[in-house]
Amino acid sequence: MSRFLNFDTLSLHAGQTVDPEHGARAAPIYQTTSYVFPDTDTASSIFNLERGGHAYSRITNPTVGVLEQRIAALEDGSAAVCTSSGMAATFCAIIAILSQGDHIVASTQMYGGNISLMKNTLPRFGITTSFVDPTDTDGFRNAIQDNTKLIYGELIGNPGLDILDLEAIAKIGSDHHVPFMVDATFNTPYLCRCFDYGANMTIHSVTKWMGGHGAAIGGVVVDGGNFDWGATDKYPTITEPYAPFSGINLWEEFGPSAFATRIRAEAMRDIGPSMSPMNAFLLLQGIETLSLRMDKHLSNTMELLDYLSDHEQVSWVNHPSLPSHSSHDLARKYLPKGAGSIVSFGVEGGREAGKAFIENVELASHLANVGDAKTLIIHPATTTHSRIDADALAAAGITEDMVRLSVGLEDVTDIKADFENGFRAAKRLAKL
Amino acid sequence: MYFDVDGKQVFATTGGKPFDKDRPAVLFLHGSGLDHTFWGLHSRFFAFRNYAVLVPDLPGHTNSEGPALTSIEAMADWLNDVVVALDARDISLVAHSQGCLMALEFASRYPGHVRSISFVASGLATPVNDVLLDAAENNPDAAIAMMLGWGFGSAGQLHQGPIPGNSMVAGGRKVMRGNTPTALVTDLKACNAYDNGKQAAAKIACPVQVIVAGKDRMVPARATAELIEHLNEPVVTVIAKSGHMLPQEAPDQCRSLLQAFIFSNNPAT
Numbered sequence: 001m002s003r004f005l006n007f008d009t010l011s012l013h014a015g016q017t018v019d020p021e022h023g024a025r026a027a028p029i030y031q032t033t034s035y036v037f038p039d040t041d042t043a044s045s046i047f048n049l050e051r052g053g054h055a056y057s058r059i060t061n062p063t064v065g066v067l068e069q070r071i072a073a074l075e076d077g078s079a080a081v082c083t084s085s086g087m088a089a090t091f092c093a094i095i096a097i098l099s100q101g102d103h104i105v106a107s108t109q110m111y112g113g114n115i116s117l118m119k120n121t122l123p124r125f126g127i128t129t130s131f132v133d134p135t136d137t138d139g140f141r142n143a144i145q146d147n148t149k150l151i152y153g154e155l156i157g158n159p160g161l162d163i164l165d166l167e168a169i170a171k172i173g174s175d176h177h178v179p180f181m182v183d184a185t186f187n188t189p190y191l192c193r194c195f196d197y198g199a200n201m202t203i204h205s206v207t208k209w210m211g212g213h214g215a216a217i218g219g220v221v222v223d224g225g226n227f228d229w230g231a232t233d234k235y236p237t238i239t240e241p242y243a244p245f246s247g248i249n250l251w252e253e254f255g256p257s258a259f260a261t262r263i264r265a266e267a268m269r270d271i272g273p274s275m276s277p278m279n280a281f282l283l284l285q286g287i288e289t290l291s292l293r294m295d296k297h298l299s300n301t302m303e304l305l306d307y308l309s310d311h312e313q314v315s316w317v318n319h320p321s322l323p324s325h326s327s328h329d330l331a332r333k334y335l336p337k338g339a340g341s342i343v344s345f346g347v348e349g350g351r352e353a354g355k356a357f358i359e360n361v362e363l364a365s366h367l368a369n370v371g372d373a374k375t376l377i378i379h380p381a382t383t384t385h386s387r388i389d390a391d392a393l394a395a396a397g398i399t400e401d402m403v404r405l406s407v408g409l410e411d412v413t414d415i416k417a418d419f420e421n422g423f424r425a426a427k428r429l430a431k432l
Numbered sequence: 433m434y435f436d437v438d439g440k441q442v443f444a445t446t447g448g449k450p451f452d453k454d455r456p457a458v459l460f461l462h463g464s465g466l467d468h469t470f471w472g473l474h475s476r477f478f479a480f481r482n483y484a485v486l487v488p489d490l491p492g493h494t495n496s497e498g499p500a501l502t503s504i505e506a507m508a509d510w511l512n513d514v515v516v517a518l519d520a521r522d523i524s525l526v527a528h529s530q531g532c533l534m535a536l537e538f539a540s541r542y543p544g545h546v547r548s549i550s551f552v553a554s555g556l557a558t559p560v561n562d563v564l565l566d567a568a569e570n571n572p573d574a575a576i577a578m579m580l581g582w583g584f585g586s587a588g589q590l591h592q593g594p595i596p597g598n599s600m601v602a603g604g605r606k607v608m609r610g611n612t613p614t615a616l617v618t619d620l621k622a623c624n625a626y627d628n629g630k631q632a633a634a635k636i637a638c639p640v641q642v643i644v645a646g647k648d649r650m651v652p653a654r655a656t657a658e659l660i661e662h663l664n665e666p667v668v669t670v671i672a673k674s675g676h677m678l679p680q681e682a683p684d685q686c687r688s689l690l691q692a693f694i695f696s697n698n699p700a701t
Contacts, residue, residue, distance in 0.1 A: 004581060004589065004601075005590070010591070013590055014590050014592075015590065015591055017587070017592055045477060048476070048480060050473070050476040050477040051473055051477065051683065051684065052593070052594035052595040052596060052598075054596065060597070061596075064596075069596075070591070072597065072599040073591035073599055076605075078598065078599060078602050078606050079598040080597050081597055082597075224606075225602065226606055230495065246448055246480070249445075253445060253448065253469075253472055255467065255469035255494075256469070256602075256603045256607060257595075257603055260597060264596075
């Protein structure tokens, strides 16, 4: 091989060395807590970050390592660290560079867990957040304070589906020496590689489209390796000596993977939200078919957008692929293959009609997840976003009649037929 | 750490321990368009085994003030200025690719403090083809792709790496992109122009080792054979499955070879 490999090839092969002992083609599941050291010098040098290697599966594991390197390859990141969930990834990434007294500028349109983390949990540790409408790019610049250490957003906002202007926001971050972290769960690297547009780190809940099967929870932080931590003294966790590892200076020693190394050396060691080897194996099986699945997600989504847009029981439909969407131009720029497979729509008749729709479909599963191979629906105002207040609900673009649809891989004719049952029930309710 | 050489700031990592001029030194030299991070899996090892470690960024590379130096001879003179500035003594040079040409020239010009030299993935000369030179000048991303494509073996192309979770090839790309538009092309031109290897090798009297990458596509086997032929009794080892970026692709094997050679020829108590 003498050239860079393409996306589909990396999805199948990146990060894996074929098992030298038995020749196993699939990545083996290293279901072990710990690893036998050949001698004391090797042991001490692994612990002292002098060399690569595994010591304890809370920190690294060979099966998890394959997944990490595969995702780093797909994202064109310098390094990746997998975690037990997407929320763990977000938390670990934030605490790697922020401490008491620091500040985040974040989008209002994010998964409810992210909003709750920044609005309720992080303030307990002295980290505050200013929330900004993702369509108001200047708002990000205006919200930056002297103590701002991070800009955070979801490329495709949840559930309003507004698209972040990656290049413009990355420029704001660069102007202020503030890194730009993007939750890229909804797009996956197949639809958009955020580092190509100036983002500095990405977060994924790999539970979703990356895995695709809904069988394993997991998260990942990917280090873009493109932020100059040394250009400012604002990030001492990266650029100052780190006492637990003999005063190592991560920026000096690890350069483009300094941020990922901090997560590994601190969060995985001191907090321990590690991914299990079994989950890593399951997620690897999903990633092997990522592009095939995403193409089918997108084609089904386009067919359902036509169907819903023409349906008399649907009061409105929201998706960035629709010319009526406020982010349509940004979607065409950053997501040329398609703007993901989440659709939100309103059922004619309001909250009760929406409830009737959800309770009368059978193929579509009513549950709190997205990005499964199976079609999923939910009512965000009473579930995923129920723990945020009315103002935040409004800021996130969530209405009482909103149904969030995660389009699956079923035959789209069957999805439509299933929805007809739901719409008939909603219509019957309206006639009562 | 930062220090001044000829009024310009130079950055070097010291492997996590302060540079102690009274200890034997191991001085690592990176290749074209790269920086100190290339030696991360080796420098820290020696620093924690009683050596004074220095891994400088060449002028105009990553953290060191520019401009980049335009000839191997100028790099050798600059390296001597670094050694003088830090009062480094009893030096083991460890060099990769372009760094090997620097080491050859430095050791032939300033032999006084050099105790050993380890040449990794090197030839007596490093001619650069016109396509790469043109790309480095006019399309740096293409040049980087060529160098990383040829430089790493299959493990690199598959984003494998010795540090769990890290991609060697993506990390290399980030570093090299940071060293464009000028440093990479300046380095390659300097390599291409260097033709004093034979004379320099003849002047080297200290112990030398040559670590050869069996799948090296950046340095022709003929050029490596010439280096071995003109050095005085080199210790030669071939790591069969590694590509040109051997210190990153096969760090454990490389480190073991360096350890045995340097511990023996320049011991630190």
